[in-house]
Amino acid sequence: MVETGMKGVGGSVCPSPVGNKSPNSGAEKSPEEPKVQFKQDLKSVLVTSVLNLEELDVDLYRGTHHWVPRTQRLFGGQIVGQALVAAAKSVNDNLYAHSLHCYFVRAGDPKVPVLYQVERTRNGRSFTVRSVKAIQHGQPILICQASFQMIQPSPLEHQFTMPVVPQPEDLSTVEELIRIHLSKPDLAEKLRQGLNKLLANEVPIEIKPVQPKLFSNFFKAVPKKLFWVRARGYIGEGNMKLHCCVAAYVSDYAFLDTALLPSPKYRAQFSASLDHAMWFHTTFRSDEWMLYECESPWAGGCRGLVQGRLWRRDGVLAVSCSQEGVLRVKLSKL
Numbered sequence: 092m093v094e095t096g097m098k099g100v101g102g103s104v105c106p107s108p109v110g111n112k113s114p115n116s117g118a119e120k121s122p123e124e125p126k127v128q129f130k131q132d133l134k135s136v137l138v139t140s141v142l143n144l145e146e147l148d149v150d151l152y153r154g155t156h157h158w159v160p161r162t163q164r165l166f167g168g169q170i171v172g173q174a175l176v177a178a179a180k181s182v183n184d185n186l187y188a189h190s191l192h193c194y195f196v197r198a199g200d201p202k203v204p205v206l207y208q209v210e211r212t213r214n215g216r217s218f219t220v221r222s223v224k225a226i227q228h229g230q231p232i233l234i235c236q237a238s239f240q241m242i243q244p245s246p247l248e249h250q251f252t253m254p255v256v257p258q259p260e261d262l263s264t265v266e267e268l269i270r271i272h273l274s275k276p277d278l279a280e281k282l283r284q285g286l287n288k289l290l291a292n293e294v295p296i297e298i299k300p301v302q303p304k305l306f307s308n309f310f311k312a313v314p315k316k317l318f319w320v321r322a323r324g325y326i327g328e329g330n331m332k333l334h335c336c337v338a339a340y341v342s343d344y345a346f347l348d349t350a351l352l353p354s355p356k357y358r359a360q361f362s363a364s365l366d367h368a369m370w371f372h373t374t375f376r377s378d379e380w381m382l383y384e385c386e387s388p389w390a391g392g393c394r395g396l397v398q399g400r401l402w403r404r405d406g407v408l409a410v411s412c413s414q415e416g417v418l419r420v421k422l423s424k425l
């Protein structure tokens with residue numbers, strides 16, 4: 092059993108025995124890089140908004156927002172993270188979240204807080220299930236089921252092997268890549284404006300694309316992409332709930348557009364995640380680099396299906412994710 096020191100208040104993420112056996116455990120771990128100071132680090136963002144749900148009554152919480160995407164609808168990852176926090180508050184400390192399944196049924200309104208209503212669906216011997224409704228203006232915006240389990244080691248263990256990719260120290264951040272583009276004198280004005288908007292966008296996560304070319308979406312490619320990702324700022328080991336929130340953030344960010352990679356002549360006119368599922372396999376630190384491996388096995392009917400794996404740097408598969416989203420596209424002018 093993994094010694095986590097990561098129990099949050101009222102439940103945490105499932106620390107499976109796989110966490111003890113790192114496939115690359117013999118590999119040299121790169122020394123931690125000094126972290127760049129940003130205006131806001133994710134820890135303060137999460138502590139002051141995402142994680143800090145206000146308890147209004149038994150199993151009823153209120154959450155506020157920090158970062159709102161350009162679409163002016165609430166970021167799905169934030170709603171999922173908050174729903175998981177609300178669910179975890181109603182389970183015993185010896186239970187760990189191992190999966191969640193959500194539907195985004197209405198756009199979230201960034202002008203008002205979100206209420207989270209928890210239903211204690213079942214307390215089992217090994218597994219415990221909670222249903223959470225996220226509500227705004229009296230109507231659900233998200234419905235979520237989260238399942239928790241006692242730690243139960245088993246002889247049955249396997250995982251895929253992490254892809255071999257360049258290390259994050261050898262790659263550039265999205266911001267650095269954008270600045271390189273912006274330095275090109277022949278850059279189309281519309282593209283320049285778009286890139287400047289992206290730079291101004293203070294997303295509290297840091298990304299280093301493994302295939303930087305794919306991030307510009309102008310090249311036809313197989314629907315697969317890889318990037319290193321971590322929270323901005325230091326979170327530390329102590330609170331697995333924080334790490335789950337960040338995993339929810341990360342897993343919903345730049346995920347759905349994997350389905351656009353084979354069709355660069357189109358750009359999304361309207362896109363939004365319809366559902367989102369996550370499976371937490373073991374403990375992880377979201378403020379340390381994790382490799383996000385995203386692929387889209389299918390798109391059609393104005394929808395795209397994406398699947399993702401978040402790998403710990405030592406090669407342990409930490410989280411698996413799936414999402415279907417609506418993708419209404421139009422021909423790109425660029």
Ligand SMILES: CC(C)(COP(=O)(O)OP(=O)(O)OC[C@H]1O[C@@H](n2cnc3c(N)ncnc32)[C@H](O)[C@@H]1OP(=O)(O)O)[C@@H](O)C(=O)NCCC(=O)NCCSC(=O)CC(=O)O
Nearest residue numbers: 164165166167168195196197198199347361362363364419
């Ligand atoms: C998915 C839904 C929009 C489905 O609702 P509806 O069925 O009523 O909506 P709809 O599909 O008919 O319309 C959605 C938009 O598409 C347009 N539309 C509809 N039919 C169309 C057609 N045939 N051709 C072109 N456009 C069309 C509508 O005008 C509208 O745009 P317009 O609105 O411009 O008039 C809704 O359930 C919803 O908003 N759920 C929440 C999704 C969400 O917020 N996910 C988390 C954030 S996304 C995220 O975090 C990740 C990410 O972004 O990648």
